[in-house]
Amino acid sequence: MVFQAFLIKYAEIGIKGRNRYVFEDMLVSQIARALRAVEGRFSVSKTQGRIYVKAESDYDYDETVDALGHVFGIAGICPLLQVEDSGFEELCRQVVAYMDEMYPDKHMTFKVMARRARKNYPMDSNEINRQIGEAVLEAFPDIRVDVHQPDVYLNIEVREMINIYSEILPGPGGMPVGTNGKGMLLLSGGIDSPVAGYMVSKRGVRIDAVYFHAPPYTSDRAKQKVVDLAQIISRYTGPIHLHVVNFTEIQLYIYETCPHEELTILMRRYMMRIAERLAKENGCQALITGESIGQVASQTMQSLAATNDVCTMPVFRPVIAFDKQDIVDIAKKIKTFETSIQPFEDCCTIFVAKHPVTKPNLNIIRHSETKLTQIDEMVERALQTVEVIRVGE
C-alpha cells in the first residue's frame, strides 16, 4: 500500500495553553529538518490543530518513518491512505480494500471513527460510522465490531481529500527541540553521557557539547569516537556544536602539585568550571552530565557534591538514579552503545589513583586548589584554544 501522507500526533503540546503555537511551529520546523536527509520531497503543514506530512514525490517509506521517529514532540505517526471523494459507495469500496490489505487475518474487532472536517459532506459522522462499519462487516465474515475495546480504530477523516488510517506508529515523545532553552553536555566517549544528552534534549532542550581531550594520553581516534557519538545523538537533538578542550596541561599540573588520591576530583572540578564558562559563552542555561550515584569513585554522593561545589549553573544529571543496565538499554535504543564500547587505548590510567578518595572533604579539596597558583592562566589558555566541531548540520 502506498501512503501519501502522515498525520503527526503530539501529546504534551496540547496542554501548553497560549504558547501552543510556539510548540507547534517548532515541531513543524523540526519535522522539516529531520526530513531533509530523507529521499523524497515533503511538505509539512499545520491545519486545524493537526500536523500533516505530505509526500510531494516518490519517497522511501521506511526512511521517512525512521526520521520522524527521531523528532521529539511526536507521540505517534499515522500513515494515511488519501483518496479523492468519488461518492460514498466508492469510499466504502476503498475502505474495504484498505482493511483487506492491512489485516490479512480478519479474526479481529474494529470500530469506525469518522471525522467530518468538511461540513458540506452529505453524511454526518454517525452515518459514516454506521455505513462504513456495515460495509466492512459484509465484506469480511470473520470481523466483529467492538465499540469499547476494539483491536483496530478505523479512522475516516473527510477533508478536501478523504484520509483513511488505522495504524499509529509510536514516536519518541517529549517536546520539540528548541522549546526549552539550551544545555551544555559534558560528553565523554562512555555510555552514560550520550544517554544523558538524549534524555534532556527530549524535554525540548537544544544541546551543545564539550569534550576534554588530553593528547598524548588520549588519541585522535578517541576524539573521533566522541564526534561520532555527537553525530548519532544529533539525529534527535539537531545540530550540536562540540567544543574540544585541550586539558593535558591542566591535568599534568594538578598531577604534579596535588595529592594523587584527589586528582580525579580536582580534575572534574576544573572540567566543570571550563564547561560552565563555555556554557555561558554559548548561551546555555545549564550543564548536563551522565553521572550516576555510586557508579565510580568520582560519583559517590560526596564526590558529586564536591564537583557540584564549583558550579553556579544548574547541573542536570538525568541518569543519576539509573542502574548501569538501564542506561545501557537506552544507549542501545538510541544506537550509541556500539560506538561507546569501542575500545580505544585509554592511557589516562596514570591519572587515576589506585586508591582515590571516595568521600572527599570539601575543605581539604579547596585547600589543595590554593596550591595551584598557575591554574587560572592554564584555564584561560584552554578556553582560548578550544576547537569547535559542528555535527549534524
Add this chain to the structure above:
Amino acid sequence: MEIYLDNSATTGTFPKVREMMVRTMAEDFGNPSSMHRKGVDAERYVRHAKEQIAKSLKAEEKEIFFTSGGTESNNLAILGTAAANQRAGKHLITTSIEHPSVSETMRYLKEQGFSVTYLPVDSLGRVSAGDLENAMTPETILVSVMAVNNEIGTREPIEELGPLIKAKNPNCLFHVDAVQGFGKYVFRPKAAKIDLLSVSAHKIHGPKGVGFLYVRDGVKIRPIVFGGEQQKGLRSGTENVPGIAGLGTAVEEIYRDHEARIDRLYACKERLVQGLLQLPDVTVNGPSGRDGAPHVVSASFGGVRSEVLLHALEEKGIYVSAGSACASNHPGLSSTLVAIGLPKRLLESTLRFSMSIFTTEEEIDQTLLALRELLLFLRRFTRK
C-alpha cells in the same frame, strides 16, 4: 616536519607507480579478458608486471599469480595447499611469531581437523632448523615460515630450511611469507627450495590492495576464490590492472641500486640503535646489525606506555607504531614480543620504528632528539 617511520605498516608510493596507475585508469582501462584491442592493451600491462616480478625472483612468468595483497596470498598458499594435499597428510608446521594472516588461517585449519605445530623461537625471534627437522612427520604437507618478522625484524633462515624440508619429505610444500622481506633481500625461490612465496605491493612503495603469490611450476594448489577462471583458475576475478601495473613498477624500482640502498638503510638502523641505547632505560629487541632486517627496529622504553609515547611523537610529526600495527587494533599483546620472552613490564612499552629507502640520517637524529626530550617529560608522570 613529517618523519614517517612506520614503513612496515605501509609505505608511500613511488612517483612512477602513481603515473603508471593513472595511465591504466584514465587511458588503458580495458579488461584483460576482453577480445578487442582495449583488452589486449590492458593485458599487456599485466604481462609486463609478471615479467618484472619474475625477473626479480629469477622465476618464470607463469609462476606469478596476482592477489589482493599479502593476506590473500598467505590464505591462498595455506588453504590452497591444505585443500589440494589433505589426502597426503593433515599436518602443518609454522612458527609462533607469524603474521595473523598466517596464524589465523592455521587456527581455522586446526578447527577443520588439521594438526598444527608451532615452532618456538629464541630470544632474537629465530626458529631453529633442528626444531623443524624434529617436527616434520610423513604427514606434514606444508611448512610456512616468514622471511622477516614484522615486529622485531628477525631474518629467518629460509635458505637453510628449504633444502632441509625437501630432504626430509620432497612432497612437503614450503611457503614463505615474504611481505616484510621482499625488497630488502633478494629471493631466489628455486635455489632456496621455496614452493610458495607471498608478497604485498604496499610495503614496497606500491599501491594497497594488490600483491602476488609465487607458485612454483608443477605445484598444484586449490583456489579459494571462484569465478571466471582468470589466472588459470587459481584466482578468478577481473585483474586489478592499475594495481598490478603499480606493483610491477614498484618491484622494478625497489631493486634498483639495491645494495647501495640497503647499505644506507643499515647505516640508519645502526645510528638509530646506537642512539636508542644511549637513552636511559631503553632496550632494543631482536637481532642487531646485519643479523636482522635493515628496516625494523623494536625498542622498549621502561616506565612509559607505548601509546602515550606514540601519540607524543605524533604531535611532533613523527609516526611510529606500537608493537605491530596489525596487532595494535587488538587489545591483546603482541605474540612476537611474548614469544621472545620480553619482560612483562616492557610489553606495553615497546615501539616499532620501521624505515624505508627514503629515510635519512637527519630524520633519525631528529627522532632521537625528540625521544630524549619526551622520555624526560613523560617519565615524570607515572601512576601512583
